[in-house]
Amino acid sequence: xxxxxxxxxxxxxxxxxxxxxxxxxxxxxxxxxxxxxxxxxxxxxxxxxxxxxxxxxxxxxxxxxxxxxxxxxxxxxxxxxxxxxxxxxxxxxxxxxxxxxxxxxxxxxxxxxxxxxxxxxxxxxxxxxxxxxxxxxxxxxxxxxxxxxxxxxxxxxxxxxxxxxxxxxxxxxxxxxxxxxxxxxxxxxxxxxxxxxxxxxxxxxxxxxxxxxxxxxxxxxxxxxxxxxxxxxxx
Numbered sequence: 001x002x003x004x005x006x007x008x009x010x011x012x013x014x015x016x017x018x019x020x021x022x023x024x025x026x027x028x029x030x031x032x033x034x035x036x037x038x039x040x041x042x043x044x045x046x047x048x049x050x051x052x053x054x055x056x057x058x059x060x061x062x063x064x065x066x067x068x069x070x071x072x073x074x075x076x077x078x079x080x081x082x083x084x085x086x087x088x089x090x091x092x093x094x095x096x097x098x099x100x101x102x103x104x105x106x107x108x109x110x111x112x113x114x115x116x117x118x119x120x121x122x123x124x125x126x127x128x129x130x131x132x133x134x135x136x137x138x139x140x141x142x143x144x145x146x147x148x149x150x151x152x153x154x155x156x157x158x159x160x161x162x163x164x165x166x167x168x169x170x171x172x173x174x175x176x177x178x179x180x181x182x183x184x185x186x187x188x189x190x191x192x193x194x195x196x197x198x199x200x201x202x203x204x205x206x207x208x209x210x211x212x213x214x215x216x217x218x219x220x221x222x223x224x225x226x227x228x229x230x231x232x233x234x235x
Contacts, residue, residue, distance in 0.1 A: 001026040001155055001187050002047070002078075007056035009039075009046050016042045018211040019056065024155065024189050029181050031190040031198040031219065033232055034208035040191040041083055043208070044157050047189075048080050049073045061154060075103050077154035083163065083191075085144040089133030093124050096132050096143055100150030109152070117146040120176050138169030145173070149180070155187040156180070162194050170194070174201055195232035199223045207232075 002024040009017040017039050024030045032040045045051040047058055049070040058066045065073055079100075088096050097117065101110050118125035121142040127135060132143055141161055148156055158177065162170040178201050181188050192198035199205055199219040207215040207228060215228065222228050 001061055002189065003057075003059045004043075004047070005057045005059075007043070007046065007058065008054040009042055009051060010054050016211055017046070020208070020211070020213050022206050022213065022216070024187060025204070026187055027181075027185050028203040029177070029188045029190060029201055031192060031195075031202040031205045032208055033192075033195045033198060033205055033222070033228070035232075036193075037210070038208040039211040040208055041159055042211075044080060044159050044189070044191055047073075047078065047157065071103070074151055074153075077152070078157070079148040079151045079153035079155075080157040081141075081144040081148040081159065081161065083159040085137075085140045087132040087135075087140050087143050087147070090131060092129050092131055093135070093143055094128045096147050097124075097150050100147035101152075103151065110150070113150055113152065117149055120179060121146055136166075136169075138165045138173065141165055141169075141173055142176075145176070145180075153186070155189065157189045157191075159191045160193055161190075162192060162197065170197070177201060195228075196223070196234070199233075 004022050006019045006021055007017050008019055032043060034040050042051060046053050049068050052067050057064055060076060060078055097114060104110055123139055124142055124146055161173055174197055180186050190198055199222055202219040205219045205222045206213050
């Protein structure tokens, strides 16, 4: 569903991605593992069109989307739940979710998707009239994922969904990620600092180090790899 070939990205004279190539198969959960500054968020932001690629290609669902405008990439079926959640703090939960559907005009479908989101995240239903800025970190993360789902994506990118969230809610959110993947058949590309948790829910993984992919394998094999365990899984 998604294929990146020889992607290079620079911030001025600093090289952030150095010719990375990766694939995300339809219906799978794929994770990018790496330390801070490895290039994980840059990869997602370049796929989304927010950061421009210096060279290389990004192909999504059979069409090249390299450096296409971000709203056109969303329209093609690719949505991102960003690092730090980025909810609209002054808007209500319901208004945030509607913002996710700004490119849609199929009201029955939107209502059905809204019901689905309230079904998997009942806390959002309880707080639908609350402004997003008053929610806890975990609730904001649920809202960011729900907002991305409202665009009816074919592929969902999640950037650090566990960041700054209470451990109990992290477990819930990852259970929901697996549920969304299974129930909707939704393809997911996941960036997550908690490598153990990410590999636990994923089918395949790539290890990034200073802008390069140094290793790729099934998630199970990566969890058992001695180097990966030592560097990212706490031995």
